[in-house]
Amino acid sequence: MPDPFRVLVLNQVSASGLKRLPSDTYVVGKEVTDPDAVLLRSADMHAMDIPPGVKAIGRCGAGTNNIPVAAMSARGVPVFNAPGANANAVKELVLAGMLMAARNLAPAQRFVDLLDPGAADLEKAVEAGKKDFAGTELAGQTLGIIGLGKIGSLVADAAIKLGMNVLGYDPEITVDAAWSLPAQVKKAAGVNDVLKSANFITLHVPLLDATRNLVNAKNLALAKQGAVLLNFSREGVVDDEAVLAALDRKDLGWYVCDFPGSRILRHARVIALPHLGASTHEAEENCAVMVADQLRDFLEHGNIANAVNFPNVSMERESRFRVAIANANVPNMLGQISTAMARAGLNIHTMVNKSRGDMAYTLVDVDSPVGEEVIAALKRIGGVLAVRYLPQP
Structure with missing residues (x-):
């Protein structure tokens, strides 16, 4: 009987995924030495001395910025990810972000937190203060989506069902993504067209040289006054300094993101969440199962699906x-x-x-x-x- 495959796990990975690697043919755990493969979520592998016997790396999520992909390519090691496995989780968070901004929920919550629960005039204070937080409804507003992959398509579909008009742009759209896109999505000519036309702009692109600072001072100047920018993609696709300047000028109404960087923290018009995009039990399970299956098929049969470098x-x-x-x-x-x-x-x-x-x-x-x-x-x-x-x- 051949030796079992040895898989080193660097993070807490869903048990549903680990169960896809049978115990009679796999040794899986955080203390595994001489691994054939590495399974991880957010652990940073750039400073890690990756053993020479590693034949594959599986990232239980979409982004692979925490993995030295180029170095692995030079060694002939595929790096697997789970595109689309967390798409529904991110979609729901984008919808939550739009609602938080449209209805001024963050400052409204801060106002309530500061109320004196023992005050005799509590109800009067609530009624007097609520006028400062009047918002807008999503129905009839225009949502611009930059990046029309699995997440962008789901966001588009949900927004249409909420009564929004949807404008989309993706220069690299695949045939499969195009087929899954709702017919009501109007095609934008480019990023500038989206920024000029949309009340809400949401980003769903990978961080590449071509997308770094995709939203910047030059094109933010084109945005509708009071527009809401949502970034649940990657921190570097937005120029934070340009966004802050646009917020201070009141050109932008809100910036909602999943990346609480030091420059944007505590700005009154920023809603920054702590990397919650894929943080649901369902998404974690979906990602782990998907990557474990891909890893197993590669180790046992050499087949490759969803490797970012192969x-x-x-x-x-x-x-x-x-x-x-x-x-x-x-x-x-x-x-x-x-x-x-x-x-x-x-x-x-x-x-x-x-x-x-x-x-x-x-x-x-x-x-x-x-x-x-x-x-x-x-x-x-x-x-x-x-x-x-x-x-x-």
Whole structure:
């Protein structure tokens, strides 16, 4: 019987996810040494000495900023995440944020907290103070959504059901996302168009070089006076200093976000929440289950789904003998792989190869056992990053 896979867990991960890794073939825990894989949520791996035997990393969430993805790519290690698994949780928090801003709930709550419960004129004080917190209704307002992936689509659908008009923009929208988008969503020409037209603007984009400070002083000047900006995406997609200046000028009405950075804390028109986007039991379970299943399929069969640095590659087993190869996306790799196997007298039963940017990945099923000398020969090919032999009993 082969040795069990060893999975190091860096955070408290939902038991529902851990149960997807059978105890007879996996050793899972926070004290695991020489791990084959690492499972985590928010732990920062950048300063971590990641063991050389690690073959995969699974992030129980969408963002992977806490993982050295480039370094893992150089080692041929896929980094899995769970896109969409926490989408409903984030959607509900966006709706809550819109309602908090529209109805001035944060200052209204602060006002109530300061009331004297023993005062004889308490009811009179409440009635006198409530006029300062009159708000607006969401129905009939325009919501601008920047980023129309799973979360953006769910937010759009919910907003339409609340009677809002929805304007959306996403230059990288996928076919699947486009199909799931409600037909009532109007297409914006760009970020500036959204900011000029919307009463509420919500961001749902990853943090990349192209999206850093996506909302900034220049385009905030285009926003409708009193507009509400919501950021449940990533802290860096918004220029905090520009937002504060817009709030002070009363160009923006509210900034609602999930990132309580030091610059924005305690501003009267900022509602900052403590990273609550995916903090529901349901979302944590969904993320853990999704990533555990992806991790298991990779470790046992070499299949890849939802890795942020690898192409999606899946192939049904047509032989007991499988080789998985991660390599640089350069010419003649398949030829060299096939040649190495042919020289060893191996007949390729079926093969699939896909690429994503600089990374390529190949699964090969052969008709007979693969010896260690063949694996060594494959590893010697220039540009090959990792080779795994995955025989079935």
